[in-house]
Amino acid sequence: MAHEHKLAIFRGLVKFKSNTQKIWGVLIFLTIVTAIEVILGILKPEALMGQVLGMKALNWIFIILTIVKAYYITWDFMHMRDELKSLRRMVVWTTIFLILYLIFILLQEGGYVFNVYKDGFIKRDF
Template sequence: MADAHKLEIFRGLVKFKSNTQKIWGVLIFLTIVTVIEVVLGIYKPEVLMGQVLGMKALNWIFIILTIVKAYYITWDFMHMRDEVKALRRMVVWTAIFLICYLIFILLQEGGYIESVYSSGFIKRDF
């Protein structure tokens, strides 16, 4: 029955012999990512403090690493990799679309209010 699991991660770069082995492999990967995050969070290297797209480069790295972790938790621990395409797309794209929409709306509005606070009462006179 274990044959039903897809045992490749990193697009086939690493292939495990059994599902159990894959689980431990993914754990090691997630641990490495978490350690990188914590070390960067404690030392905050000066190089990464520059602004990229309105946020510190370091923060972008944290967000990207988080999404990487989320991907492997969903795909390997929750076995999304083994589900049919239709179920996977229904769950993942619905969530991603709505979450992106929500984040865009709220952060845009928050930034606007901040700019009203910091640079005057009327920001855009329509």
């Protein structure tokens, strides 16, 4: 049974000698990302509170860091990196497309309902 693993991460920037070593490397990376998230969450730097595309810049950073973490969990812990391109695309693209669609629909609708409460005749106040 051959179990070749691709041992390079960051597009070949970091190369590991064995799969075990790669696992620990990815763990260190994930820990650093989580630590950054927690530190930013506690400090909430004033500079990142500005609105970018309808959300606080800090929230965008959190979401991007989360996707980065998700990528490394899927690619290196779940060995997606070693699967065939066809399997990878079937799983990843389907999921991402459906999730983006769902998020768009629901957040759009949520924002609309908010505006109805805010500007419309329906009120929810004291």
